[in-house]
Amino acid sequence: MNKFIGTGVAMVTPFDTNREVDFSGLKNLINHLIEGGVEYLVSLGTTGESATLNDDEKKAVWEFTAETVAGRVPLVAGIGGNDTREIVSKVQQFNVSGYDAILSVSPYYNKPIQEGMYQHYRAIAEAASLPIILYNVPGRTGSNLAPETTLRLAHDFKNIIAVKEASGNFDQFNQILKDKPEDFLFISGDDGVTLPLIAMGAAGIISVIGNAVPRIFSNMVRLCLEGKFKEAQKLHYQLLPLASLLFCEGNPAGVKAALKQLGICEDALRLPLVNVSEKTFERIGQELHNLK
Template sequence: MSTFNGTGVAVITPFHPNGEVDFGGLEAVINHIIGGGVEYVVSLGTTGESATLNKDEKKQVWKRTVEFNNGRVPLVAGIGGNNTYEVLRAIEEFDTTGYSAILSVSPYYSKPTQEGIYQHYKAIAEKSPLPVILYNVPSRTGSTISAETTLRLAHDFKNIIATKEASGSFDIFNQIMRDKPADFKLISGDDPVTLPMMAMGCSGVISVIANAVPKVMSDMVRLCLKGDFATAQPLHYSTIEFTRLMFAEGNPGGVKEALKQLGVCGNTVRLPLVGVSRSTADQIGIQLKQLA
């Protein structure tokens, strides 16, 4: 599916200072990132603070995202969790209108075996009316989807079309790229390793920093897709310090601060997250001026 070649953005969920969802801010962010040339948008992934939204809020965010997007780019909905049956129920209740796929994070906290992870995704694949993108992020889940499990799922279920890989393991990346089905996509889940992953044949990135600097990231990824790594490298290097700052005091606190300084939306996050320190905010401002 060429739909998921290029730059996807794990879009933030803006909040008013009182903690309520800021839908005006969400519209502004979506316009900002689409205006920056990205290929698709992921709603309510980790960066969208999905863990702190209730069911009704999620439904409203997904619905309004479709409205604000207005058919401009493909949309992906983040629907995952560590209770398989609750995930299946959420998928069953999900209004697929306007969405092209589901991104589902590997079960967290429970630390299932590889067979447990396989059975979890098997159940999702059999239930989902949309294609499924796996999401391997051991730093958050406490367990890793092995390359063998990813490949088993990719070969066994045609509607499991890709994996967002945020393990940082090039051993896993190598195995997936070598043994995957031809139409299965490896997608970078970490901004800093996108360029080297694309040199291996990965199809792009689901980015955090592209919330704030969509043009820089999408330009770099498109150059990589063309095989022009020499021109892409300066763009890659230009984002290194900015990316470090985005995660220095937790995601999405950093990128929300960047968006506030850009005048796109506010920087409020929901507890247990807190905003970045003044020192980090000042450094973010310096980097934004250099990337502008």
């Protein structure tokens, strides 16, 4: 459980100018993040553009990531979707070597009722050999994993160890944090609310902005976890302008623009995602300069 306290980063998937997976860029990114002091990495979450990678590409990315990380930090694989049988099969077939947990986004588009959500995650939990982190992001999925359902899953399945919460609903956050099992982790899914959520009892963050500025962001999170909120506030407010820019024209377009300017990888995306505007690209560069 301690593996997932602090800053995790939802890694982008670098593409070359032909929109093929850029493994050299991925290696650069992994080393950049580990050297930046983050606690763990997430491969092929939403920020990794997993929706536009086929199964062979996903397998190659997961294997390359595990080989490159080589046990230096814990690893989480993003395996989720809206066809329960397919996700169960993928979880069962997943090569767990080098990985410590699975992050599974709640079903999207189908808009199941809460009992459907519960049964979906129950099937995954019963099939998985790795711990499961729930992922609630209703702004993308179109349906909310209610706090009652999160808590029910947390109490019923020991291998469901955490939730990444990105609902933006503080009433929901409060309910989960108040009533969760002691060893169940609440992980922030939004960079901008990490500080207040840790003050409420969250274990940390699975971050997007951490791709670009891992050291300053993970330092801010560690200060929060140590109760040094006055010091953390300074970093929190320093990061807010960059965080806003990285999301203003979509994720991961913004953070890929930052990574290009840092010399880590290209800012190529796969359709239907497109690059940020020239104006936003320049403003991101200015904020990166300001944070040096």
